[in-house]
Amino acid sequence: MRVGIAGLGTVGGGVAKLLASQAELLTARCGREIRVTAVSARDRERDRGVDLSNLRWHADARDLASDPEVDVVIELIGGSDGVARDLIERAIAAGKPVVTANKALLALHGTALARMAEAAGTPLGYEAAVAGGIPVIKALREGLAANGIRRVYGILNGTCNYILTTMRETGREFADVLSDAQKMGYAEADPSFDVDGIDAAHKLAILTSVAFGRELDFKGIHVEGIRHVSSLDLQFAEQLGYRIKLLGIAGVTDHGIEQRVHPCMVPLAAPIAHVEGVFNAVFADGDAVGNVLLTGRGAGEGPTASAVVADLMDIARGHRAPVLGVPADRLAPAGTAPMGRHRGAYYIRLMVRDQPGVIADVAAAFRDNKVSMESVLQQARDPAEAVPVVITTHETEEAGMMQAIARIAALDAVQEPPRLIRIEAL
Amino acid sequence: MRVGIAGLGTVGGGVAKLLASQAELLTARCGREIRVTAVSARDRERDRGVDLSNLRWHADARDLASDPEVDVVIELIGGSDGVARDLIERAIAAGKPVVTANKALLALHGTALARMAEAAGTPLGYEAAVAGGIPVIKALREGLAANGIRRVYGILNGTCNYILTTMRETGREFADVLSDAQKMGYAEADPSFDVDGIDAAHKLAILTSVAFGRELDFKGIHVEGIRHVSSLDLQFAEQLGYRIKLLGIAGVTDHGIEQRVHPCMVPLAAPIAHVEGVFNAVFADGDAVGNVLLTGRGAGEGPTASAVVADLMDIARGHRAPVLGVPADRLAPAGTAPMGRHRGAYYIRLMVRDQPGVIADVAAAFRDNKVSMESVLQQARDPAEAVPVVITTHETEEAGMMQAIARIAALDAVQEPPRLIRIEAL
Numbered sequence: 001m002r003v004g005i006a007g008l009g010t011v012g013g014g015v016a017k018l019l020a021s022q023a024e025l026l027t028a029r030c031g032r033e034i035r036v037t038a039v040s041a042r043d044r045e046r047d048r049g050v051d052l053s054n055l056r057w058h059a060d061a062r063d064l065a066s067d068p069e070v071d072v073v074i075e076l077i078g079g080s081d082g083v084a085r086d087l088i089e090r091a092i093a094a095g096k097p098v099v100t101a102n103k104a105l106l107a108l109h110g111t112a113l114a115r116m117a118e119a120a121g122t123p124l125g126y127e128a129a130v131a132g133g134i135p136v137i138k139a140l141r142e143g144l145a146a147n148g149i150r151r152v153y154g155i156l157n158g159t160c161n162y163i164l165t166t167m168r169e170t171g172r173e174f175a176d177v178l179s180d181a182q183k184m185g186y187a188e189a190d191p192s193f194d195v196d197g198i199d200a201a202h203k204l205a206i207l208t209s210v211a212f213g214r215e216l217d218f219k220g221i222h223v224e225g226i227r228h229v230s231s232l233d234l235q236f237a238e239q240l241g242y243r244i245k246l247l248g249i250a251g252v253t254d255h256g257i258e259q260r261v262h263p264c265m266v267p268l269a270a271p272i273a274h275v276e277g278v279f280n281a282v283f284a285d286g287d288a289v290g291n292v293l294l295t296g297r298g299a300g301e302g303p304t305a306s307a308v309v310a311d312l313m314d315i316a317r318g319h320r321a322p323v324l325g326v327p328a329d330r331l332a333p334a335g336t337a338p339m340g341r342h343r344g345a346y347y348i349r350l351m352v353r354d355q356p357g358v359i360a361d362v363a364a365a366f367r368d369n370k371v372s373m374e375s376v377l378q379q380a381r382d383p384a385e386a387v388p389v390v391i392t393t394h395e396t397e398e399a400g401m402m403q404a405i406a407r408i409a410a411l412d413a414v415q416e417p418p419r420l421i422r423i424e425a426l
Numbered sequence: 427m428r429v430g431i432a433g434l435g436t437v438g439g440g441v442a443k444l445l446a447s448q449a450e451l452l453t454a455r456c457g458r459e460i461r462v463t464a465v466s467a468r469d470r471e472r473d474r475g476v477d478l479s480n481l482r483w484h485a486d487a488r489d490l491a492s493d494p495e496v497d498v499v500i501e502l503i504g505g506s507d508g509v510a511r512d513l514i515e516r517a518i519a520a521g522k523p524v525v526t527a528n529k530a531l532l533a534l535h536g537t538a539l540a541r542m543a544e545a546a547g548t549p550l551g552y553e554a555a556v557a558g559g560i561p562v563i564k565a566l567r568e569g570l571a572a573n574g575i576r577r578v579y580g581i582l583n584g585t586c587n588y589i590l591t592t593m594r595e596t597g598r599e600f601a602d603v604l605s606d607a608q609k610m611g612y613a614e615a616d617p618s619f620d621v622d623g624i625d626a627a628h629k630l631a632i633l634t635s636v637a638f639g640r641e642l643d644f645k646g647i648h649v650e651g652i653r654h655v656s657s658l659d660l661q662f663a664e665q666l667g668y669r670i671k672l673l674g675i676a677g678v679t680d681h682g683i684e685q686r687v688h689p690c691m692v693p694l695a696a697p698i699a700h701v702e703g704v705f706n707a708v709f710a711d712g713d714a715v716g717n718v719l720l721t722g723r724g725a726g727e728g729p730t731a732s733a734v735v736a737d738l739m740d741i742a743r744g745h746r747a748p749v750l751g752v753p754a755d756r757l758a759p760a761g762t763a764p765m766g767r768h769r770g771a772y773y774i775r776l777m778v779r780d781q782p783g784v785i786a787d788v789a790a791a792f793r794d795n796k797v798s799m800e801s802v803l804q805q806a807r808d809p810a811e812a813v814p815v816v817i818t819t820h821e822t823e824e825a826g827m828m829q830a831i832a833r834i835a836a837l838d839a840v841q842e843p844p845r846l847i848r849i850e851a852l
Contacts, residue, residue, distance in 0.1 A: 028752045029571050133715035135569025143561025145455050146735035289559035289732035292722035306715035309572035319745045326454045
C-alpha cells in the first residue's frame with residue numbers, strides 16, 4: 001500500500017519514521033507492506049530522522065491526490081480550509097482513502113466530507129484528530145458500537161490540562177504558567193486555539209457526532225477557555241473537594257444534545273480528576289457497558305503518529321466502518337440544546353468590598369432567579385481591600401444563573417467581574 | 427446475519443436482549459440486520475426478558491455449528507474443554523465465524539484455535555473474554571497496532587478488586603468480605619477461580635499473546651491470589667503510600683516475557699491505584715503512543731453483552747484482523763521468563779515474638795542473599811503476643827528473595843509464614 005504524506009512537521013515526520021521503523025511488524029499485522037512513496041512539504045532539506053530523499057516530492061500537496069504512485073493520502077497540513085481541504089476532497093474524488101489529524105477541518109466540514117467519502121466508497125480515517133494516541137474514535141465507532149451513548153466527555157486539550165495542573169501544583173497564575181509552557185513547547189506562540197477552548201471544541205464536535213449519530217455542529221458548542229481561572233479558584237476547588245479541569249461535555253438532555261467546553265469543578269472521587277499534565281482522557285457512558293474511561297497522551301509526535309498509522313492499518317486490512325459511526329445520510333440533525341437550558345450546580349467567586357449587607361444583596365439576586373445556594377464562604381476580612389466570597393449552588397438552570405450573575409455584577413460592593421465555574425456531577 | 431447463541435445465562439440472555447433492543451441502531455451502524463435465529467440452553471422455560479419462543483432450540487449446543495439457519499455462532503457456555511470447545515471447533519470447521527467470552531478456553535487452546543480459524547478463513551472474536559466491556563483486544567490489535575508494546579498490565583478480575591477495595595474501606599478481613607460478596611452475587615459459590623488469580627491469569631495469557639505477538643502460555647504464568655492479603659497489610663500499604671491491587675502483568679525483560687498475577691503494592695500516584703470496586707483496567711505502554719489506560723466494567727450482563735455484540739458488528743462489517751494480532755503461524759514462541767529472574771522491590775510482613783536480635787537475624791538473611799532493605803517498621807511492642815514487623819526492600823531478584831524468605835520463615839521468633847507483596851514501580 002503506497003502512501004503519500006502531505007505535511008512533514010512533527011507529526012508527518014513521525015509517521016514516516018514509524019512506518020520505517022515498524023515496517024516488519026506492520027506487514028505481519030496487516031498482511032501488506034505499507035510504504036511511503038510521496039511527500040509534500042515546504043522544506044526539502046530539513047533532517048526528519050528518516051531518509052526521504054528517494055521519494056516523490058510534490059511542491060503542491062494537492063498533487064498527491066492525482067499521483068499514480070499514491071494509494072492513500074495522509075493530510076497533516078492543518079487548517080479548516082485551503083490546501084488541506086482541497087487535497088482531501090480531491091483524494092476522495094479520486095477514490096483514494098484519506099487519513100487526517102485535522103480536527104478543525106472535520107469540526108467544520110465533517111458531515112460533508114463523510115458524505116463525499118461514503119458516496120465515493122472510500123474510507124476517511126481521523127483517529128489522530130481526537131485525543132491523539134488514545135483509540136477513542138475506534139472505541140466509539142466499533143468497540144462500544146452496540147451501545148446507545150448517554151454522555152461523552154473528556155479532557156481534550158493537553159495544553160490546558162498541563163497549565164491547570166501546574167497552576168494547582170505551584171500556586172502560580174495562568175499567564176506565568178502559559179509563558180513557561182510556551183518556552184517548553186507545550187503551548188503555541190499564539191495560544192488562543194488551546195487556552196480559549198477552540199481546539200477542545202473541535203474535538204468535542206467530532207466526538208458528539210460519532211457518539212450520538214448526529215451531524216456535526218461546531219458552531220452550536222458553548223465554549224469558554226481557561227484564561228479566567230485563577231490560582232485562588234484552584235485553592236477554593238481543593239478546599240471544596242474538587243479539581244478544575246477544562247472538559248468538553250456532550251450528553252442527551254430533554255432539550256437536545258448539550259455540547260459545551262468550559263472549566264469544570266470535578267469531584268476528587270471522579271477518576272478523570274486524576275488525569276494530570278499533558279494527558280487526555282475520554283469518558284463514555286453507554287447504556288449496556290456503563291462507564292468507560294480511556295486515558296493517554298493527546299498530542300506529540302509518537303501518539304499522533306500511532307493513531308495515523310492505526311488508521312492506515314485499518315485501510316490496509318480492508319476495514320470499512322461508516323465515517324461517523326452511522327452512514328452520513330442517516331445522521332440525525334445536530335439538535336444542539338441551547339446553553340440557557342443547561343442544568344447544573346455552580347461555583348461563583350466574587351471579589352467584594354467587605355461591608356454589611358453584601359451577602360444579603362447577593363442572596364436576593366439568587367433568590368429572585370430561583371437559584372438555591374448550597375454554601376457561602378467568606379474567609380478573609382479586610383476593610384481596605386476586596387476579599388473573595390465563594391458561593392456554591394444547588395442544581396439550577398443556566399439562564400436564571402446568568403440573570404442572577406448580571407445583577408450581582410452590577411452591585412456596588414462587587415469589585416471585579418464575578419467568576420463562574422460549573423460544578424459537574426460526574 | 428443470523429446468529430446462534432449457545433448458553434443463555436446472564437450474558438447469553440443479555441446478548442439476545444441487546445440485539446433486540448438496539449436492532450435499529452445496529453442495522454444502521456453495520457448496514458445489515460443482526461438477528462438471533464437459534465439458541466441452545468438447558469432451561470427452555472426460564473424468563474430471560476426477551477421472547478425466544480420462535481427460535482430454533484437445540485438440545486445439543488454443538489448442533490448450532492451445523493444449523494443451516496445460523497451464520498455466526500456465539501459460545502457462552504464456558505469451560506476450557508467439552509461442549510464449548512467442540513462447538514467452536516465445529517463452527518470453525520464449517521467456516522462459521524465464532525464469538526466467545528470464554529477466557530479459560532482461549533488461555534489454554536488459543537493458539538491452536540487461532541490457527542484453525544485462520545486456516546478456515548473465518549473470524550474468531552473474543553473481546554468479551556478480557557476485561558468485559560472495555561474494548562481492550564480491539565485497542566491492542568487495531569488501535570495501538572502500530573506500536574511495539576513494552577508492557578501491559580491490568581486489574582483483570584472485578585471480584586478481587588471489589589474484595590480488596592472493601593477490605594481497605596471497612597477494615598474487615600478477606601473471609602468476611604468474600605462471604606458478603608458471595609451473598610451479593612459479586613463472587614461465585616466456589617470463589618477459587620477468582621480469588622486464587624486463575625481467572626486473571628487466563629485473561630493475562632490472552633493479553634500477553636496479543637500485545638507481544640507470542641503463542642499463549644497460560645501454564646508459564648506465575649499466579650498468586652489474594653487469600654493471604656490481610657487488613658493489616660492494607661493498613662501498612664496506606665501508611666507507605668500504596669494501594670494493594672491484584673494485577674496481571676506482562677512485560678519484555680532480558681530473560682523473556684515475564685507474565686505474573688499476584689497482589690501488588692501500587693503507588694498512589696499511579697492512575698490504576700484509583701480503579702476501585704468491580705471496575706477493571708488495562709494499561710499498555712507502546713513505543714510510539716506511550717502510556718494508555720482503559721477503564722470500565724469487567725463483568726456483568728451489560729458490559730459483556732456490549733463486547734460480544736461489538737464482535738458481531740465487526741463480523742457484519744466484514745472486518746478481518748488476525749485473531750491474535752499477527753497471523754497465528756507468525757506468532758513467536760511464548761518465551762516466558764522464569765519467575766526467579768523477576769526483579770522488583772518487595773514488601774514483607776513478619777509476625778514476630780518481640781525479642782532482642784530478631785531484626786538482626788532477619789537483616790542477615792537478606793544480606794546473605796544480596797537483598798538490600800529500604801525500611802523496617804516495628805510499631806507495636808507486646809511481650810505476650812506476636813507483633814508485625816514490616817520490611818520494604820530495594821529492587822532485587824526474586825530467586826534471592828525467596829531464599830531469604832525461606833531462611834526467615836525458619837527463625838524461631840517468626841511466628842507465622844512471612845507475607846510477601848511485590849511493590850510495582852508503575
